Amino acid sequence: MKILFASLSRIGDYIQHITVVKAWAVVNPTAEVHVLVNDLIPADLMRMNSQFKHIVVPRFEYQKRINQVGTPLMYPFLGLRRVVQQLQGEKYHKVVDLSLQYQSAAFLKIIDPGFFYTQNEIQAINEYVNPADQTHLIDKLKVAHGVELAPKEANNGFTKRLLLQVTTSDKKKNIDLPRWKSLVEMMRTDFKSIDLKVISSRAEAKQLQTVFSKSELFICNFAELSHALDAETKLISLDTSIKHFATLFGVPTLEISVGSSHWVKNAAYQTGNYIFSAQLDCRPCFHSSACPYGRNQCQDTISFNELNQFVGEWITGSRPTVFPMVSEARDGNLSVSEASNQRGVKWKQKTNPTNLSL
Amino acid sequence: MIQFLVNKNGKVIPQSDNLFLCSYQRPLSEAEKWLAQFDLKQARDVLVLGGGGGYHIELLKLKYPDVFVHVFEFRSEILEHLEDKFKRTQKLALYGINTNQDSAFYKNLFQFLDSKVPEIMPFRSGWQGLEPSYEKLHSSILMREVDTLAQYLNTTNPNLEFSNSLWEEKKNFLTLKNLVLANTKTAHIDSQVLDYFGEFMK
Numbered sequence: 001m002k003i004l005f006a007s008l009s010r011i012g013d014y015i016q017h018i019t020v021v022k023a024w025a026v027v028n029p030t031a032e033v034h035v036l037v038n039d040l041i042p043a044d045l046m047r048m049n050s051q052f053k054h055i056v057v058p059r060f061e062y063q064k065r066i067n068q069v070g071t072p073l074m075y076p077f078l079g080l081r082r083v084v085q086q087l088q089g090e091k092y093h094k095v096v097d098l099s100l101q102y103q104s105a106a107f108l109k110i111i112d113p114g115f116f117y118t119q120n121e122i123q124a125i126n127e128y129v130n131p132a133d134q135t136h137l138i139d140k141l142k143v144a145h146g147v148e149l150a151p152k153e154a155n156n157g158f159t160k161r162l163l164l165q166v167t168t169s170d171k172k173k174n175i176d177l178p179r180w181k182s183l184v185e186m187m188r189t190d191f192k193s194i195d196l197k198v199i200s201s202r203a204e205a206k207q208l209q210t211v212f213s214k215s216e217l218f219i220c221n222f223a224e225l226s227h228a229l230d231a232e233t234k235l236i237s238l239d240t241s242i243k244h245f246a247t248l249f250g251v252p253t254l255e256i257s258v259g260s261s262h263w264v265k266n267a268a269y270q271t272g273n274y275i276f277s278a279q280l281d282c283r284p285c286f287h288s289s290a291c292p293y294g295r296n297q298c299q300d301t302i303s304f305n306e307l308n309q310f311v312g313e314w315i316t317g318s319r320p321t322v323f324p325m326v327s328e329a330r331d332g333n334l335s336v337s338e339a340s341n342q343r344g345v346k347w348k349q350k351t352n353p354t355n356l357s358l
Numbered sequence: 359m360i361q362f363l364v365n366k367n368g369k370v371i372p373q374s375d376n377l378f379l380c381s382y383q384r385p386l387s388e389a390e391k392w393l394a395q396f397d398l399k400q401a402r403d404v405l406v407l408g409g410g411g412g413y414h415i416e417l418l419k420l421k422y423p424d425v426f427v428h429v430f431e432f433r434s435e436i437l438e439h440l441e442d443k444f445k446r447t448q449k450l451a452l453y454g455i456n457t458n459q460d461s462a463f464y465k466n467l468f469q470f471l472d473s474k475v476p477e478i479m480p481f482r483s484g485w486q487g488l489e490p491s492y493e494k495l496h497s498s499i500l501m502r503e504v505d506t507l508a509q510y511l512n513t514t515n516p517n518l519e520f521s522n523s524l525w526e527e528k529k530n531f532l533t534l535k536n537l538v539l540a541n542t543k544t545a546h547i548d549s550q551v552l553d554y555f556g557e558f559m560k
Binding site for chain 1: 471478499500502507532534535537548552555557558559
């Protein structure tokens with residue numbers, strides 16, 4: 001059997017999709033598995049999953065070049081046609097869309113005119129877009145595709161290194177860099193024995209160096225980062241691909257959830273992670289719409305003093321006294337304790353079935 | 359008639375009717391500035407329009423030895439000069455172009471573009487004295503005008519059909535969005551591929 005899994009979203013989604021693909025491949029060991037991705041996915045990350053053939057649709061490259069005057073008009077068309085012809089030539093027995101988006105479905109329909117979403121997938125999509133639903137993406141996908149998966153426990157041991165991921169690709173899910181700088185300084189003063197580094201991709205190093213010194217940064221790609229994600233490391237991260245990547249190594253993570261980030265749906269698929277979630281009535285907002293306040297004011301509800309106190313308890317292995325939520329397994333799915341704290345006025349309006357416009 | 363002069367740094371500079379075909383004083387700086395305009399990280403093939411003194415090609419090969427460089431040049435003397443200069447260079451092809459191109463030329467050109475999808479790298483200093491010919495060729499390659507797109511479509515015959523209104527817009531500078539909107543055929547795979555661009559241009 002030859003199967004194509006489409007993962008045409010962002011890096012964090014790809015990491016979660018691959019978890020599902022691996023679980024599917026375990027129960028279908030003779031299947032030839034291909035994975036369709038877009039050009040946001042770094043080559044080193046794909047190489048880590050090289051047991052599956054990856055096919056890249058350079059969609060963002062096309063998008064960049066479509067109206068560039070120096071590019072021949074038909075180039076994006078020719079490039080995409082070539083990818084389509086390659087995929088059609090593979091003659092897949094089954095095509096599966098893990099992205100669950102209209103755009104990826106439209107593309108898969110070109111490759112395989114018989115492509116359709118199953119009832120399980122349609123149910124998963126409907127439930128996932130419902131703001132009242134609190135099921136993790138992987139838990140939705142595992143039901144839709146009939147695979148066995150449960151969140152694993154984070155390793156909790158001695159801490160030698162603390163890594164921070166302080167930026168996301170989505171403005172709404174960020175916290176201002178000067179605030180991060182103040183937290184790093186606080187932690188550096190309070191926890192002198194800890195090796196503290198801010199993770200930076202090569203592309204964002206220049207931006208981060210406007211606030212942090214170069215020696216404070218750990219400039220790396222995913223392959224390089226994987227060597228630092230060992231049993232003596234802990235991670236503090238916004239809602240980024242890095243926190244999903246860290247779960248592959250069981251790294252305990254403090255997740256900071258602001259803007260459109262949902263504390264369960266978008267959490268790292270791992271139990272024992274702590275979650276600081278911004279408290280504001282409009283949280284979590286929709287991914288696709290801009291913050292109506294201009295600046296995401298929900299970030300101000302994250303207290304860095306509390307966070308610093310928590311980190312002190314967390315890295316020494318004592319029982320944390322200040323934390324809003326911790327991820328746990330419930331009926332084999334990922335859940336969190338104390339989630340009821342998160343529901344503000346607008347949240348209640350969203351969860352009222354009469355207000356759902358989806 | 360091309361003359362080859364030697365500048366104070368010993369660099370050979372081609373001249374055509376008092377026009378230098380690359381910088382006389384600083385051909386290497388010119389080559390660096392020219393190359394900096396392009397993003398070649400993903401490129402496997404490039405098409406350099408204009409051979410000039412060859413310093414830009416030399417730098418290109420130095421920085422991107424794995425990229426296959428195709429050079430289009432109208433002047434036979436320049437071609438001979440470049441053939442001599444790059445006789446030991448791997449992954450480099452020089453093409454002599456006639457100023458009067460026929461339909462067979464365009465057929466070959468478009469087949470070449472379809473198969474190699476090279477990055478287009480015009481070297482305008484090397485066009486001096488033959489600007490209209492180079493401009494015409496460059497414009498055909500870019501297919502951004504109605505006439506040049508029609509030329510491409512007539513030659514390569516992809517399964518696309520466009521509404522007449524597109525062809526009436528003689529002054530229109532074409533974008534892929536124009537084509538997506540003007541495409542009237544929907545059943546064929548080429549049309550579906552083109553329509554898909556509409557999805558991510560919304």
